[in-house]
Amino acid sequence: MLIALDAMGGDHAPEEPCKGAILACREKPHLSIALIGDSEKIRPFVEKAEKSVRSRLEIVHTTEVITGSDSPSLSIRRKKGSSLVLGFEMVRSKEADGIVSSGNTGAIAAGAVLLLGRIPGIDRPALGALLPVVNRKTILMDVGGTVHCKPINLMQFAQMGTIYMKLFIGVENPSVRLLCNGEEATKGDETIAAAREMIEKSSMNYQGYAEGKDIPAGISDVVICDGFTGNVLIKFAEGVGELLNSQFREEYTHHLLPKVGLFFMWPAMKRVMGRFDWEKYGGAPVLGVNGSVVKVHGRSRANAISHAITGAANFIERSGVDRIREAIESGIENGNN
Amino acid sequence: MLIALDAMGGDHAPEEPCKGAILACREKPHLSIALIGDSEKIRPFVEKAEKSVRSRLEIVHTTEVITGSDSPSLSIRRKKGSSLVLGFEMVRSKEADGIVSSGNTGAIAAGAVLLLGRIPGIDRPALGALLPVVNRKTILMDVGGTVHCKPINLMQFAQMGTIYMKLFIGVENPSVRLLCNGEEATKGDETIAAAREMIEKSSMNYQGYAEGKDIPAGISDVVICDGFTGNVLIKFAEGVGELLNSQFREEYTHHLLPKVGLFFMWPAMKRVMGRFDWEKYGGAPVLGVNGSVVKVHGRSRANAISHAITGAANFIERSGVDRIREAIESGIENGNN
Structure with a gap:
């Protein structure tokens, strides 16, 4: 399983996202993580990881970032090379199974809708x-x-x-x-x-x-x-x-x-x-879209980011998106059954 | 100065409102309080007060009460004999200078607007x-x-x-x-x-x-x-x-x-x-209406109610309503000066 991590989002990027990725890989032996961001800044942290973890970390290089003051949907449409958009594209193309970001909440929600699409009926x-x-x-x-x-x-x-x-x-x-x-x-x-x-x-x-x-x-x-x-x-x-x-x-x-x-x-x-x-x-999981998307707090440290990554992995393992889709389709929760 | 106290509102009525009134009278020697509610239930508490306070407490008898599930504006229009409406009527007729209640927030706001009226421009x-x-x-x-x-x-x-x-x-x-x-x-x-x-x-x-x-x-x-x-x-x-x-x-x-x-x-x-x-x-003061109106929390005890009463008294002493009216009229705060 591969999870895309927006390594440039949040107040302590890229150090804490990188450390969080290492912790998550230690916890989940079948997990790989794509760290998206400035490779020069990310590499030193990746190199510190033990071999069994390092082999499961890849770096996707970009220097473009969506900031807190960017308009959510405009930035998704225009900043095609940003770490957030690249992460969503990886999920859309099935290269990655899910994405974790501590970036702009509005941009994460907009990106999830625009690039992954909503679950039918939502x-x-x-x-x-x-x-x-x-x-x-x-x-x-x-x-x-x-x-x-x-x-x-x-x-x-x-x-x-x-x-x-x-x-x-x-x-x-x-x-x-x-x-x-x-x-x-x-x-x-x-x-x-x-x-x-x-x-x-x-x-x-x-x-x-x-x-x-x-x-x-x-x-x-x-x-x-x-x-x-x-x-x-x-x-x-x-x-x-x-x-x-x-x-x-x-x-x-x-x-x-x-x-x-x-x-x-x-x-x-x-x-x-x-x-x-x-x-x-x-x-916080973003629910209602075609993918496992988790937003972490901008001030998150490695531990919180690691929890978010393993949370996204659990959502994928239990087919969270399919389960929501099925429930909406069958109308189980809205009294149609 | 006379303040009308809705003695039947809140979870500990009428005991705590009565005790709060006594505390407030002790603190403010020129303050009188009209306790509005069931006189049979209120009297025992009033009688416990020392003479110098008791002489400043009057009881306005009623048994009608506006409850939490009453529709705010309807209850103000229909429950003419309720402790809250009677209190507002005392302020409207200038018999009382202000009102304190721990009743239904919506009904207090509605009563303040319907019975006292808004400050012009608000x-x-x-x-x-x-x-x-x-x-x-x-x-x-x-x-x-x-x-x-x-x-x-x-x-x-x-x-x-x-x-x-x-x-x-x-x-x-x-x-x-x-x-x-x-x-x-x-x-x-x-x-x-x-x-x-x-x-x-x-x-x-x-x-x-x-x-x-x-x-x-x-x-x-x-x-x-x-x-x-x-x-x-x-x-x-x-x-x-x-x-x-x-x-x-x-x-x-x-x-x-x-x-x-x-x-x-x-x-x-x-x-x-x-x-x-x-x-x-x-x-919480209700601001923007023609009168000193203070809402206290339904779970308030005597101390909190006493603070609310002295707060209402301070608002009256400093001509709070007039000051808001003047400021709105002169446009001091909205850039017209």
């Missing part, structure tokens, strides 16, 4: 973020694939989230909720009300609206929202985690008692704080 | 939530007043937020940002782009888009978003705070080391966690 793709909340994992989607959603989009996100949780997390009958500004049926707007009606009519395990506070409490396996709200939320969580981290650090640098306390508490603290370290959960 | 009201973030206070608005916003609404929220931070927090030239799914100008949608253009043309201290992670980091004095996003976000923060609390509690119940550590760390922990305890910051 209107818009969604990025799913797997959150480790109380007593379960919750997939929150969309977190940035589709900024504005029609009811049908939200409905299809729920279908894809249901399939993802069944297939990859092993949840038997995943519960689904729509994120809303209140739990009562009178809340929300026309789009959310229409999506609710569609999901209620389906065979999905719909349980009602979720409020913001219900997500960390682990109310549901699947929580659905538009890409604007999901993106703001996931980044807010990241910011809260960082605030906690910096505040605790400040407390124990300036006061003696907390320092003593921290010595004893550190293991517990790390367990609790880990829940808010979304980065380590290895990337 | 299209839609906004609820502002004051968040204690790194090194500053940030007002996030709207958090539930106007679910769907047009560009002009977001612009006016920015104006009102600017005035609020100047007047009540003492920030000289409050910085303003629009919440968006990215910091680059290419992000967002047409509504946000149009609002950005309007705000940029004004004399406000606009500094660009804010991402979700920038809010806890204290990027700006004023952060503007639509009421759906703000509501989901503020409740998500609440949920994260609760998760942290419960996780730490679990850790130190089940393990000895954290228990020892916690003994030393407790004061620091409380300081840090306090930042996420939005409840204690005493309510």
